[in-house]
Amino acid sequence: MLAETVCSAVAVAGLGIAGVTAYRKRFLAAARLAAYSLVPLGLVMTGAVEWAVDTAFSPMAWAGFGVLGGAWLLFIGTRAVERRGGGTRKERKAARAAQDRAVAPAAAAPPLGQQPAARRGSSPATGGSEDFSDIEAILKKHGI
Template sequence: MLISTICAAVSAAGLGIAVLTAYRKRFLTATRIAAYALVPIGLVLTGIMKWITDLVFKPGVWLGFGVLALSAALFATTRAVERRRAGQEGVRAGAVTGRDAVAPAGSAPSLTPARTTGRPQGRAGGKKAAGGEDFSDIEAILKKYGI
């Protein structure tokens, strides 16, 4: 009874705010506020509020949620332990047969020759890359645009 009264008051207040908003010629916002304001009274009329209050205020329901949470925690713990054990067994197996860490078969070589650009790939490739880098392509772009 108390909850239905509170929901009716909230709905009435929301509808009052919607009327004031419509008075200011903001009809779309007023319609949206009215829609939100009708939700609490609709929940009371359908009986969902009684179900929600029974759910919230009964200790047996909270005990059930506690049991479900404990079950989920136990499940997560066992999964974490399984993954940890599987990871340790994989490390042990790799240490015993050291060559399994590297791909034993490898991949087949490519049939097409590799493309080379003529420029060194890293810093260890030549003196030009180590000291002054090659900016010829950047300079060409800048000259193209007159910069």
Template sequence: MLTSTVCAAVSAAGLGIAALTAYRKRFLAATRIAAFALIPVGLAMTGIIDWVTNIIFKPMVWAGFGVLALSVVLFMIGRFTERRRGGIGSRKERRAATAARPEAVAPAASAPSLGAGRTASQPSADAGKKGRSSAPKDDFSDIEAILKKHGI
């Protein structure tokens, strides 16, 4: 009940200021002030103000916020000490994992697989093309160079 009265008084004061602003021929500013002034009454009418005051003035709610804050602090302390001690996900473990990882399944597979590894039982792709000129072998050399540069 008291909160509704306070909201009504704040809105009335805001509307009074909006009326004075409109009297001074500043209609755009007066419209904005009136819009802001109507917010407290609207909140009181919807019941949100009563809900908020029930949250604010109950000690059990504040105790819950305290427990949540304590939980966050403990979590942060745990993460901080884990990083300081070199725990899970430390730089040392990441470096060791990258060093132990093999380079590639077959690092030299890109060069021989382009034609040097064909046998007599495997016909070449160019043999099936009749009447077309074959593409030069260095057609993909730029792409190969880029892939080799990136280790692919």
């Protein structure tokens, strides 16, 4: 009963301020103030204020809000674990096996445009000196 009275008083005061604002030729602001001040009156008339007051002082309602909060925390927590790479043991094992299959062949392959030393027809001993000749050519080019 008290909440309905307070909301009605706020609505009347808001409409009074809107009237003064309209008297000062600020019609747009007056219309906006009137709209805001009619909201509490509409809530009183629909019974939403009574429901809100009954809910605010009900221990069962607060327990329900606690349960909803706990459910929300569970949803957020499971989402965070899932993003970090969690999941079942089978899923992690399958993901690790797929990653190993995908990475291993690429790591063993020679760089693009180069062939292994055995295919070039040179022995390992000359392959080493050939690498040094490339380095010597680079150093001579830079004057070292």
